[in-house]
Amino acid sequence: MASLATSDFSMCDKTYVGHCHCGAIQYEVTTDIQSVVECNCLICKAAGWQLSFVPAQQFELKAGEDSLVDYQFGKNHLHHPFCSQCRVRAFRRGENEDGQTMYAVNTRCRDGFDRSEVEINQFDGANLQVHCAQDFSNCSPTRRKT
């Protein structure tokens, strides 16, 4: 088992391919997944997200730019795009508190990703009332409630 990565890139980084149900939206994300975040705020719960967070340079949209329909709510800090064909939400985008663009990738949309091998961190977004719409960084692994 590899040690937890403390930087954005690590020796264990692997490129994962992900897509929506119909395949219109395709992306690649390069990261070392040790854990995913499950948040219980309304949109995370409704969408069933299990999230992995990466900076923009580790995410590449390979196909489907024209098929993305954006969805925003609350303070409109975050983009929750979904596929115009199958309506699956494969990722979302926002800025962390340092102004860096981050992607939260729905790990359920990835090929070849075995969730039984990762730690699932529960984030209590509902009771903390800091759900992901208000502050992207609140759902990041570094800010999770332990």
Ligand SMILES: [Zn+2]
């Ligand atoms: Zn689709």
